[in-house]
Amino acid sequence: MFGRLLPLLMAAGAMNFCAASPLQFEWTNPVPHRQRWVDMASGNGVAVGVTDGFGGRTIYKSTDGRNWTHVSTPSNSALWRVKFANNNFITVGYANTIMTSPDGNDWTLRYTDPLKGGLFDVASGNGITVAVGYNGQILASTDLKKWAAIGGLGNAYSFLSVDYGNGRFVAVGPYQIWTSTDGFTWTQITWPPEASAFNAVDVTFNNGLFVLNAGQILTSLDGAHWKGSSGAQFRKVVSVPGGFLGVWPTISKSVDGVNWDILLDYSGDYSTYLGAATAINGRDRKSTRLNSSHVSESRMPSS
Secondary structure, eight states, X not given: OGGGGOSEEEEESXXXXXXXXXXXXXXXXXXXXXXXXXXXXXXXXXXXXXXXXXXXXXXXXXXXXXXXXXEOOSOXXXXXXXEEETTEEEEEEBTTEEEEESSSSSOEEEEOOXXXXXXXXXXXXXXXXXXXXXXXXXXXXXXXXXXXEOOOOOSOOOOOEEEEETTEEEEEETTEEEEESSSSSOEEXXXXXXXXXXXXXXXXXXXXXXXXXXXXXXXXXXSSXXXXXXXXXXXXXXXXTTEEEEESSEEEEEXXXXXXXXXXXXXXXXXXXXOEEEEEOTTSHHHHTTOSSOOEEEOOOOO
16 A cells, blocks of 8 residues: 555645555644745655755754754755755755765765856766756766766756656756756757646656656656656655655645545645655654554644
8 A cells, every 4th residue: 555655754845744544634843933845855764854944944854754953064055955865865955055964964065156046956876966957057976076067958947857767867947858868968858748838847756757747747768758647736746655746736646647646635725835745764763653544744833
């Protein structure tokens, strides 16, 4: 059952939750208060959350999704995305900031360029890490120390999302999809006619396929050939154990990116804004005790 694959599932911005079945609810109020969750990632039983940085607070960590600890970092740049790959958390943000951490607590600044607008997403695969961002930027590295700026992409819109799967990177933004097998040489793909250009463009990989969230959900095996698969619309689609999670205006799950089951429906609740999602694996001792059949969620104070 999909719910059993999600011992602790959090969807946040205004809330986070862990999903199983049947659905029940328990309200909690974790820190950080009065901040918006921007993104989340998890690995090795730890979740890392990136907030909008109100008061200089940007990164928090948690082992249970309820209790969050603020983490100091070597950069004050606002952060936009965090991922977990190769036993490391990696986060990117404004001023082309790139930081990594093995545990979500101790962070190392890997790159920054105050003259650049910023990086919006990052992905790793086959020993290569790729960061994408403002005005068509792509940076690639094989060691997280030296970063190559990839040119020749033209005057592109900003890249908003990137992921790796089936031996290739796929980077997307408004009206553009680019693919690469090595992170350094890129090929532009024809924009799918079914996709909307300015509607929550992001891409994620799981279960052997890419899912493109661009006005509607499209799927692809190689990032080059896309087919419309669902009329579902989400603010963000993320990869979680066993499939995909779409957040806002509903929280929905899918194994194949085609068929979506609604877990929670907030389409009429405009006070609740869902911004991020992740899952903490059940091997962590605190999340294991949450493997009962219930859903817990938290909402930030409104004032």
